[in-house]
Structure formats: C-alpha cells, structure tokens
Amino acid sequence: MLNKQIAEIFRKTAQILEIKGDNPFKIRAYQRAADSLENVNEDLEDIERQGRLCQIPGIGHDLAQMISEFIGYGAIKSYDELKQTIPEGLLELLSIPGVGPKTAKLLYDQLKISDIQTLEKYAKEGRLQALPGFKVKHEENILRGIELVKKGMERMDLGTAYRSAQKFVGILNKHPAVKRIEAGGSLRRMKETVRDIDILVASNKPREIMDDFVKIKEVKSVLGQGPTKSSVVTKEGVQVDLRVVDEKSFGSALMYFTGSKAHNIRLRQVAIKKGLKLSEYGVFKKEKNIAAGFSEKEIYRLLGMPYIEPELREDSGEIEAAAKQKLPDLIKLEDIKGDLHMHSTYSDGNYSMEDMALAAEKKGYEYIAFTDHSISLKVANGLDLHALAKKRAEIEKLNKELKIKILFGTEVELDADGKTDYSDKVLSEFDIVIGAIHSGFRQSKQRVTKRLIKACLNRHIDMIAHPTGRLWTVREAYEVDFTAFFKAAGDTGTFLEISSFPTRLDLNDVNARRAKEAGVGLAISTDSHHIEQLDYVKFGVATARRAWLTKKDVVNTLSLKELMKVKK
Ligand code: DGT
Ligand code: CA
Numbered sequence: 324m325l326n327k328q329i330a331e332i333f334r335k336t337a338q339i340l341e342i343k344g345d346n347p348f349k350i351r352a353y354q355r356a357a358d359s360l361e362n363v364n365e366d367l368e369d370i371e372r373q374g375r376l377c378q379i380p381g382i383g384h385d386l387a388q389m390i391s392e393f394i395g396y397g398a399i400k401s402y403d404e405l406k407q408t409i410p411e412g413l414l415e416l417l418s419i420p421g422v423g424p425k426t427a428k429l430l431y432d433q434l435k436i437s438d439i440q441t442l443e444k445y446a447k448e449g450r451l452q453a454l455p456g457f458k459v460k461h462e463e464n465i466l467r468g469i470e471l472v473k474k475g476m477e478r479m480d481l482g483t484a485y486r487s488a489q490k491f492v493g494i495l496n497k498h499p500a501v502k503r504i505e506a507g508g509s510l511r512r513m514k515e516t517v518r519d520i521d522i523l524v525a526s527n528k529p530r531e532i533m534d535d536f537v538k539i540k541e542v543k544s545v546l547g548q549g550p551t552k553s554s555v556v557t558k559e560g561v562q563v564d565l566r567v568v569d570e571k572s573f574g575s576a577l578m579y580f581t582g583s584k585a586h587n588i589r590l591r592q593v594a595i596k597k598g599l600k601l602s603e604y605g606v607f608k609k610e611k612n613i614a615a616g617f618s619e620k621e622i623y624r625l626l627g628m629p630y631i632e633p634e635l636r637e638d639s640g641e642i643e644a645a646a647k648q649k650l651p652d653l654i655k656l657e658d659i660k661g662d663l664h665m666h667s668t669y670s671d672g673n674y675s676m677e678d679m680a681l682a683a684e685k686k687g688y689e690y691i692a693f694t695d696h697s698i699s700l701k702v703a704n705g706l707d708l709h710a711l712a713k714k715r716a717e718i719e720k721l722n723k724e725l726k727i728k729i730l731f732g733t734e735v736e737l738d739a740d741g742k743t744d745y746s747d748k749v750l751s752e753f754d755i756v757i758g759a760i761h762s763g764f765r766q767s768k769q770r771v772t773k774r775l776i777k778a779c780l781n782r783h784i785d786m787i788a789h790p791t792g793r794l795w796t797v798r799e800a801y802e803v804d805f806t807a808f809f810k811a812a813g814d815t816g817t818f819l820e821i822s823s824f825p826t827r828l829d830l831n832d833v834n835a836r837r838a839k840e841a842g843v844g845l846a847i848s849t850d851s852h853h854i855e856q857l858d859y860v861k862f863g864v865a866t867a868r869r870a871w872l873t874k875k876d877v878v879n880t881l882s883l884k885e886l887m888k889v890k891k
Contacts, residue, residue, distance in 0.1 A: 326367050327559065329393055330360035332402055333386070338417050339405055342424040351702075355381040359673055362853040368394055380673035380853070412437020420797050421468035426461075429454055443469050467799070475796035477518065479561060481862055482825025484510050484517035487541075487561045491522060494539055495565075500528035502570050507580040511633045513865030515828045516795065519562035521580050529567035536565050572604050574618045579603035585638035586631075593626050593642065601626070634868040653868045656861055658880040661690035664734065664757055664788060664820065664848035665857070669714050670695035671703040672852045676714075676729065677721060682854040684727040690883045692730035692755045693718070694788075699736045699744040700761060706733070708749070715752075728883055730754035734788055739763045739770075741777030743784075750783035755890070757820070759788040760801075768802035775803065779811040785890045786818035786846055791834065795826040805834060809841035816891055818846045818878050821870075823863025824856070835870035844878045844889070 337353035340346075359381040360367070370376055371394055376387035389399050415438055416427040430436040433454055436445060445451055446462045446469070488506040496504050501524050505511070508521035526532055529551050536553055537545045546554040546562070554564045568576045579587060580603070594601035599608055606614035606625050614622055620630045628645040632653055635641040644650045666672030667679055674682075676693055683691045695714070696705040706714065711733075718729045732755040735743045743750065743758070750756055758778040766774070778784050790808075791800035812819055819838050822829045827850070830838060835845055847863035849856055867877060874880045878889060 325394065326360050326363055329367065329390055330357040332389075332393070332399060333357040333360065335414060336402060336405060338414060338424065339409055342409055342413060342417075342428060344424075352381070352383075352386075355673075356386050359853070362673075362855045364855055410437060415439060416442065418472060419465065419468040420471050421464045439469060439472065471796050471799070478516040479518075480795045480825045481510075481513060481515055481517060481828065481865075482859070483559070483561065484520055485825075485862070487557055487559065487563065488520045488522065490541060491520070491539065491563055491565075495522070495524065495532070495536065498532060498535060500526045500531050502526055503573050505577055507577055508582060511581045512583065512636055513634050513862070513869060515831055515866065519564060522563060522565045523573070523577055523580055524565065524567045525570040525573040526567050527569065532567055533565070568603075571615045574616070574622055575601070575605045575614060576603045578619045578622060581633055581636065583637050586636040586641070589638050589642045590626060593628075597626065599625070632868065634865055635871070637869075651871045652873050654864060654872050654874050654877055654880065656864050658874045658877070659688075659847060659860055659864065660882060661688045661692075661879050661886075662848050662851070662857065662860065663692045663730070663732070663755060663786065663846050663879055664694050664822070665691060665851040666695050666703075666734075667693050667714075669693070669704075669706055669710060670700075674854055676717060677725075679851070679854060679857075680721060680725055680727055680729055682857055684725060686857060688727060690728040690730060690886075692732035694732035694734040694755065694757050697733050697735040697744050699738075705736070705744075711749070711752075732757065734759050735784070736761060737774060737778050739766070739774070741774035741781075743781065747783065750781075753783075755785050756783050757786045757788045758784040760792055764792055764798060764801050766801065768804060771801050772804040772807055775808050776811040779808075779815045779817040782891060784817060786820055787812070788820045788848075788850070789822040789824075789827050789829040790819050791829050791831075793827065793829050793831070797826075800829070805837060806841075809838050809843050812838070813842035816844070816889070818844045818890070821845055821847045821863050821866050823847060823849045823859040823861070823866070825859060825862050828862060828866050830866075830870075832866050832869035835867060835872065839870065839872055839876050845872060845876055846878050848879065 333353045334357040337350045340350045359379055363379060367390060371391055376382055376390055377384065392399050410431060413427050413431055416422050416430060419439065430442065434445065436442050442465065446465050449462065451457050451462050488510055492504055492506055495501055503525040506520060506522050509517045510520055524532060533548055533553050537548055537555055541557045542555045543558045544556045546556060552566050554562060556562050591601050594606065599606050605612040606622055614625060623630050629648060629650060631641050631645055662683060665679060667674065667676040680691060696703040698705045698707050715731050718731050722729055731753055733753050734757045735745055737743065737758050737760050775787065778787055791803060793800035819830055821835050838845060847860060847867055849859045851857050878886060
C-alpha cells in the first residue's frame with residue numbers, strides 16, 4: 324500500500340535529519356507523520372482525490388504536498404536530494420535497535436562500516452572497541468540489536484499478519500468458486516508473532532482459484548504455484564500460503580493446518596487410543612472415513628472432547644483439561660466494558676479527547692481513561708500542572724455531554740528506583756493512575772524487580788502498563804523476577820496490563836497465565852494514540868484467551884461502579 328511506502332519515506336527523512344543534527348521539532352514532525360500514516364486505513368490516493376490530506380493528524384500543508392507529489396510521480400524530489408547528502412549504508416545501520424545517528428556516523432566514518440553483516444563481523448571480533456568511548460557492553464548491545472533485526476525478518480507481529488490475512492481472505496471470499504475460507508496456522512491461534520499466513524479454501528475448482536490468487540494486486544512474487552497449494556510473497560514481504568481442499572474435508576484440514584503441530588500430535592495419539600486414525604483428510608475407522616464433511620467441533624466430539632478454541636491449541640494442558648471437561652470459559656471481546664489506557668492530544672495522541680471518546684462510545688464502551696504521559700516524559704509532551712487542570716476541566720465538561728464516562732488518568736513515569744514524577748497530592752486527584760517504565764531498560768533483574776515492586780506498593784498506582792517493556796523488533800523484555808513481582812501485585816491489588824498493542828502484547832500469554840495463577844487482576848487495554856488503534860483490543864483479548872483467562876480474571880469486564888470498588 325502507498326500509505327506504508329510514504330510513511331517509510333517520512334521515517335527515513337526523520338533519521339537523516341537526526342544524523343545531520345537538524346531541528347528536533349522538525350524531526351519529531353516527520354516521525355509523527357509516519358506513525359499517523361501507518362494507521363490510516365483508507366487509501367491515501369482516495370483521501371488526496373477528495374482533498375482531505377490535511378485532515379490526517381500530523382499532516383500539514385508541506386507534508387500533504389509531498390504526499391501528492393509521491394502519488395503523482397512515484398518519488399519526492401526533496402527526499403531524493405536529502406538522501407544524497409548521506410552515505411546509503413548509514414540508513415541500514417540505523418535500522419538496528421541500539422544504533423543511533425551518532426553511533427552510525429562513527430561506525431561509518433572511522434571503520435567504513437555501512438552494512439549489517441560487516442557490523443556483525445566487527446562486533447563479534449571485538450574490533451568495535453577501537454572506537455573512542457566504545458566498551459564491550461556497546462558491542463554486546465549492537466549484537467543483540469542485530470539479532471532482533473534478524474528475528475524481525477523471520478517473523479512478523481500479529482497486527483501485520485492479521486491485516487495481510489484479512490486483505491487476502493476478503494478478496495478471495497468474493498471469488499464465486501470459493502465455498503468456504505479461513506486463515507489457519509499461528510495466526511488463527513493468535514500467537515504473538517507469525518512466520519507465514521496459511522489460508523484454507525474449500526472449492527471444487529482449485530485451479531481457477533490458484534490462477535486468481537497469484538494475480539492479486541498485493542502479490543510481489545510467486546514462490547510456487549501448484550494445483551492445490553500455492554505460495555506468494557506480498558509487497559510488504561509477507562508470505563501467504565493458500566491450500567484448496569474438497570469441501571468434504573474442510574473441517575479436518577482446518578484443524579490440521581491450524582495446529583499447533585504439538586497439539587496435532589497429541590490429538591493423533593488420542594485417536595489411536597480410540598482405534599481411530601486422524602489426518603488432514605478426516606477421521607478413519609478401519610480405512611473408512613467416518614468424519615467426511617464434519618466440522619472441527621464434530622471431530623473433537625469423535626475424539627471424546629469438547630471443542631477446543633484455537634488460542635488454546637498449544638499442548639499446554641488443553642488436551643488434559645478437555646478430557647476432564649475442565650476447559651476454561653474464555654473471555655470474549657464482547658465482555659470488555661472499557662479501555663483504561665489511551666492518549667489524547669494533551670500528550671502524544673493524535674486525536675482530541677472528544678474524538679477518541681466518541682469512537683469509544685461507538686464501540687459500545689461504558690468508560691475509558693485518558694492516561695496521558697506525566698511531566699518528565701518530555702519527548703511525549705508530558706503534562707505539567709497547568710495542562711492537568713485544563714484537561715480535567717475538559718473531562719468534566721465532556722462527561723456532562725457524552726454518554727460514555729471518561730476517567731481522568733495518567734501514565735506516570737517510574738524513575739530508575741520506581742518513584743513517580745508527580746507528587747502524592749497530584750496523584751491522589753486522578754481517577755486512575757498507571758505506572759510505566761520508559762527508561763533504564765538495561766538495569767539488572769534485581770533492580771528492575773525492586774522498581775516494579777515499589778510501584779505496586781505505591782497506594783496511588785492502580786495498574787502497571789506493559790510490565791516487561793518488550794517491543795517487537797526494538798527491544799527484548801527486561802528481566803524480571805516474576806514470582807516476586809506477581810506476588811507484590813496480587814498482595815497490593817495492583818492490576819497488570821495486557822497491552823493489546825500488537826508490537827507489545829505485554830504481558831504475553833505465558834506471563835499473563837502465571838499472573839492469574841498468582842491472584843493478579845489483569846486489565847486488557849490498547850495504549851491507543853489513534854482512533855483506529857482502539858480496535859487493537861482484539862489482540863489483547865486473544866492474548867488473554869491464550870493465557871486461559873476468563874471474564875472474571877479481567878478487571879475491565881466490570882461495570883465502572885464495580886471497577887471503582889476493586890481498584891485501590
Ligand atoms: P508459524 O511458524 O508462525 O507459521 O506457525 P504455524 O503454526 O502457522 O506453522 P506452519 O505455518 O509451519 O504450519 C501450519 C500448520 O500446519 C501448523 O500449525 C500445524 C500444521 N502441521 C501439522 N503437521 C505438521 C508438520 O508435521 N509440520 C509442520 N510444519 N506443520 C504441520
Ligand atoms: Ca504459518
């Protein structure tokens with residue numbers, strides 16, 4: 324999509340300006356524009372045609388002109404000129420987490436390094452230490468960053484996978500020969516990262532479907548085209564596999580291609596014990612297919628089990644629980660009554676509180692909390708006392724006008740020791756306070772744990788945002804002693820967040836399940852900075868389902884009245 328290409332240009336522009344030491348406000352403006360464009364669901368071409376480019380948050384007159392130029396000519400002259408002012412390899416180095424503009428320039432100027440491979444080689448050989456001020460620690464950081472870049476090339480975040488799959492399923496679904504269609508694999512299980520997308524179609528005209536599949540506009544290259552299976556790579560670099568099966572074996576094929584592989588192996592063992600054979604073509608008894616045309620539900624029944632939701636199919640206890648009829652009654656999207664973490668234009672959000680509130684109201688929410696950043700987070704426009712007073716007054720006004728209830732909140736910075744930047748008095752005035760770590764990620768496990776426990780003990784902090792700091796392809800989670808942390812959260816009644824943001828999903832499935840077992844209340848929220856991001860909640864709910872959570876484990880399934888009773 325054009326949107327993504329232009330966003331990429333703006334992002335690169337910001338990086339180049341950073342290398343050149345240009346004005347920070349200008350740099351920030353390009354970054355914001357890039358973020359904004361990535362979240363626009365409509366095609367920019369349509370928006371341009373209708374003269375609405377300047378209505379996109381973060382897009383002013385100059386940037387709108389650049390977008391028009393790209394739509395018209397496929398290039399932006401000023402950008403091409405800017406690119407010429409720095410060596411090409413520098414941009415590649417900048418894509419590595421932990422390599423900022425200064426380091427990139429140093430690596431290039433002093434060691435003539437201009438690609439990731441060479442950098443990796445130098446770092447492994449300890450040759451970067453020759454640079455002024457470079458220590459072993461820097462080298463290790465760079466190698467870790469390179470690992471993340473490599474991982475990011477192998478797998479994608481759930482949001483990217485979901486978007487691509489939806490696009491393909493939507494297009495193929497209109498094909499007259501498609502009788503049934505569903506995306507399987509790790510995407511259907513809503514795993515936090517996905518390697519490739521597996522789409523399954525039921526049809527008796529597979530060749531026709533394959534011919535049209537490889538011609539879809541989003542396809543960049545065809546890895547293989549066969550009569551019943553084809554693979555393509557999209558312009559975004561996503562691999563999509565399509566399999567076409569007979570309608571009679573759609574259920575068993577969907578079950579097989581949903582996986583996980585470990586779950587399937589266990590199911591086949593269960594089948595054998597019952598004198599049956601399970602395959603992607605059905606359930607067989609003495610060579611005779613007794614499940615032809617069956618749904619997944621019916622196949623599980625033949626195996627003596629209730630239906631197992633895709634999110635649970637990881638061989639992490641679900642087979643045993645199913646055998647005992649003890650599967651959890653998983654939380655559903657409809658159970659969510661409000662979103663407790665989002666940003667408005669008061670800090671670094673892209674929409675006014677009113678716009679965001681109206682969108683949340685449309686989703687049927689009873690309440691939302693605007694948790695804009697606190698005073699010390701200057702890069703995100705953290706609020707001073709004056710701004711807080713203004714914001715509070717505006718919330719009071721909106722609460723009189725709108726049906727949805729707006730909570731006056733903050734995402735307060737936790738410093739290196741877990742202390743907050745607002746005073747107790749200021750904190751006591753919020754309806755909800757979320758504590759968050761945005762710096763000092765490299766602290767020792769002990770120190771981070773202490774910091775988080777200190778936040779739990781703070782009587783004003785109701786919840787901790789994205790508790791492990793993991794950000795897909797940017798940084799790994801910091802190390803935490805989860806037993807101690809979860810105990811503190813449980814004992815103090817501090818909620819822990821499952822951030823629905825697809826590059827975060829933090830707590831993740833494994834940790835959220837442990838937190839629940841430790842008696843911690845979980846909150847599924849989106850950290851939205853855009854209206855469109857409110858829909859990320861589905862990824863948070865899926866993560867909660869993968870963590871075996873039920874409605875009662877998640878605090879924002881409560882009514883506002885109940886929520887206010889259980890929070891600190
Ligand atoms: P990923 O790595 O995120 O793509 O994960 P999946 O689970 O989508 O794995 P994928 O794409 O290799 O295969 C799709 C499904 O096919 C997998 O979930 C389970 C099913 N399957 C069943 N038996 C096997 C097997 O022996 N090998 C593999 N690779 N897949 C199998
Ligand atoms: Ca897959």
